[in-house]
Amino acid sequence: MDSLRFPDGLVRAQQAWNDTYDALAVPNPRHPTVLRQRLLRLSVFLHTHPFWSTTPGGVPAARVELRRQARAVAQQRGKRSA
Template sequence: MESFSFPDDLIRAQREWHDVYRALAVPRPRRATELRRRLLMLSTRIEWHPFWSTPDGWTPAARVELRRQTRQNRQTRQADAA
């Protein structure tokens, strides 16, 4: 498996994207319009991040790895908090 060194702001944006997505996934979410706008803004920020213009960011595996790492870190943080 390749190892990628993602910028901190890209990792934060992807983590927040996961959080907002989960908030929208519940039945009848509060502030749904605000959450959808936030999700769209984060999606744009992630999609157009300068990292994707670097040699490491050119591979599709980099995008998959970013999502995998941010989901995995979230699960680890939840387990630590319990």
């Protein structure tokens, strides 16, 4: 699965989903309703993206790889700003 190339928009959406989830995970998050709505919209976008209809090797493994790649990009982004 390492060689799977995801569309940039799909990776950015997964990163936004991760960031939104993290914002909701803190005690007493600010604007929880807005965050929940955003999480739902991103979930629908990620789930229904046309990329999944062309994925070789099975969708579940590819979804795990998408989450892994999104976390890796976010970690690199954090290292650059540090």
